[in-house]
Amino acid sequence: MKYNQWPRVKIAELCELIVDCVNKTAPSVDYETPYKMIRTPNIKGGRINLTGCRYVEKETFKKWTRRATVDKGDVLLTREAPMGEVGYVDFTDTVFLGQRIMQYRADPQKLDSAFLLYSFLSPDLQYQFRRHDSTGSIVSHIRVPDCSEFEISLPSLDEQRKIASTLRNIDEKIALNSHINTELEAMAKTLYDYWFVQFDFPDANGKPYKTSGGKMEYNTTLKREIPTGWRASNILSLANLLGGGTPTKTKPEYWNGSIPFFTPTDSDKNIYSLNTQDSITELGLKNSSTRLFEKNTIFITARGSVGRLALNAVPMAMNQSCYALKAKQGVSFAFLYFLTKELIHHLEVKATGSVFNSIISNDIEYTYLALPEDNDLIDKYAKKTELAFAKIELLTKENQHLIALRDWLLPLLMNGQVTVK
Template structure:
């Protein structure tokens, strides 16, 4: 252990700025000005792709206190409490509601070290303690300055941050490779199978929706919650273990289509991979399961991501305000050109290896995150020396 001083973050930051506590009016088209919401702040990262856009006037009003810049560390004060991310871009960003921004005083603290300090269990415990006692967990802005962290000398901070950043950099490389592979498959799908034809078919002729499955009773069931489904790519996040078998049921090769607002509009769609052979997995009741009949599984996933299919799904939604759901029969009746068997075979020969490579990259990222998360509290507390920390290894 060490004798590093414990300081309040207010003592090591140039500024700690809260967002405006009202919703900015957004545009229905892309602009250079992006709003960061609490959903964009996760696991040390700030997602600047799946965002809302505003005009310049709104951007200037919402950045009157401070313009967010690269290396600012963001903390969500509510919904959810305690998510942390660092800005890694020079885009025109501003803070949505319930987010606090920390700008490091670089003479006192390294921005990356500050980020990883916020991710460790000790600081997360302080944040939860500040948020306790409320119906909805939230942290007050004055408390955001009172969080205490261990502050070693700057050279040690930088060495610690360098080790942990190496894990995040490799994760980011793998994420980019996943995005490229998926984009390639979706582009080929659109070029080969989207268009009009003399012979049109309903998707139900090609795809089985919500197939029936039986589970072995008495065995723990793996469960995929809605929160584990991405808005932008196919990989599925953390999986739970449950005794109950309620919810949607699916196997490897199936596609999960989120049917409830706002998940549908936000694009939540997953491709089931990496489970045991013939294993039946459960998931949220708000999934529509799509299983290939006479087309490759990759075809089904790419169709579920296609803009025309998603628009058709959204237009079918019905129900009470705030709880609208896609009608399954509307998806079944979506029409598309009857695919040519030869093209289907060629598409499968291209897409299946790409999807397997995505699975391997996703597995490596899971292992990298697990190792990083074990190292964070031990390094930022000084429990282990930087020289003892393992270095990440890239996939072949």
Template sequence: MRLGDLLNLKRGYDLPENQRRPGPYPVISSAGVTGYHDEYMVEGQGVVTGRYGTLGEMYYVNGKYWPHNTALYVTTFKGNDPKYIYYLLSCLGRIHTSDKSAVPGVNRNELHEMAVPAITEKDQQKKIAAILSALDAKIDCNNRINAELEAMAKALYDYWFVQFDFPDVHGKPYKSSGGKMVYNATLKREIPEDWESGRLEQYISLERGVTYGKEDVCTSSSSGAIGILRATNVTGNVVDAGDLVYVPSSRVSSAQTLTKFSTLIVMSSGSKEHVGKNGIYFFDEPLGYGAFCSKITPHANARYFVNTFLQSFWFKAYIKNQCLGTNINNLTNGHINKCPVILAKEEILCFFEDAVKAHYEKMAVNAVENQQLAQLRDWLLPLLMNGQVTVS
């Protein structure tokens, strides 16, 4: 059918950041939710996608929202199930930009004329959407569980290594129970009297990534191929193991592979906000990584301490102050290694590792499950949309 017989697309509405006011309604642009506002332009179920470059990522919303002018949104679903339309559009792949404009953009009129496979029976649409939605819901549930587990680990880290209320010899909170504190000039704050400050290099090993050229790239099915992670694989506080470039494993040394519970940190980017962004790698399969990143491998007795510290406000503020340059911001391994850090007593460090180990192991299980669920969803999606697989 013509795509225009299933839905109607329209450009969103302009809303500069300086005109946004705090409110409950999401502003959805080509990059997804980019803020909130106290007014909305559309209500009900909605589907939004980017207006420039290519028809790419799709965003589904169920409620009132403001579609930004960098995006196209569905104004009417013409009697079709909105969630089915969302998955149908997600399946269309990258549609080439229009060459009829000086500014490359997706032409909604051209999109309306596209021929697409379509299932018109509303009941069948709902069944297809329900299956795919169930997979997405489980992925979202795992993400929320991981966010809670991460918050619990961070809260304990703050309690012990920022407020210094770790258990003393009597099992009482150290500082609150009158434990002696002394001023540390390096950290510019008081710390327990028998603790010291040091450098992050005392807890980690660090390896910078290397550059892989076009001549190195091979297919994922090539014998001995290994995936290469990029700065864009750092999403949130974790490393996403999808959308990889592949090179022959002979090009990647063991030192240049990321292993479970290592951290990938962005070392160079055109955006100052992206430099220093880091995430934990939760997967068993070793992967390589590119030149814009470094691998941080915590010592075995400080694995979770380091991973939690790297997400702390203190570390992020330190990295922000280290960014160099104007157009391209860079970090060196020296910036990371020389980062000041508290040197906790060994027994307290061990207690912390034992206390949060189960949290991080559960986060790893959920991350692996999410990867498998996403692969299943992405495999099923085109088969359901073109009728190769049906739902009884």
């Protein structure tokens, strides 16, 4: 078929629609049970993350659910808080839906469920979600009756499956890369904890130091035992602490240049930061208190989303809501990354009972950690882990390209402008 000749069909003719499955008063418990309740925060960007879902008892599940569970292949749409997020049920756990979520169960004779997912993620449907945003409301939301009014372009089932398969292959590669990165980071952190927290680094005979009876001494500063020859020191003995700044917004010539500008909103779950929402010009860099931080500087968010870390994969500037730690000569950035994570953990423990809503330079300067007296052990750790960091950076960049490819293909495939051979 030619571009734009696919019929437009209402979702209600292709799916069973199921409204919010659980009453708002359904009580949850603070321990795991087989009965999970998906909430709107669990749904984002086509994915459903069961981490952080609520748990209820079996009796509550039976009492409050009108439909027992979601089925694999269902597509979920958040109607409010936030509005318009979409997720695909790709699991068989016993779960049901909290408030403000619409459930779409595709008729397999008419509609491929994965094709429905990508239709919902397309600019076409995202525009329809915004168009149906109820006016006059404080919070953006989609009314239940409007959830049956959305229309999609509908090719044949065979064409639907080809399109969905193409996009799913890209998403699966992205997910695989992310999984590999998670495993690589976990391996590097496990080795860090084993050597520098549990003190079971290799001794002169290659055996675990503390477990094999290595000599320990009580440190009055840390108020615990550390290996003989180690010291209590702050992270600034191994890194320089640097601040950032923001060019004035009143000078448009300072903004939208070629220099990435890191802020707390750019921090995510990735170790490496590749792109930023904002960028500045050379003129903006010159006329502000920020500077150009070279690759593998560690950014710490000090306000906003406090305590998140990122390594810059390219030179970046940074605003004043962050700190930067630059490893001193001869110190591995990989070691410094996990040392900084340990520092943040100590700050979080100190803040127990109070609000951990900011980090100041004194927090970093006056938090002491156990460090080896020389860098030999740090160098050994670097040799074992920096290749993992290089692989993480490579896969993060690959995912960036894959996401750009998917987002470029998505509207073209969904409106028939591009076809799958």
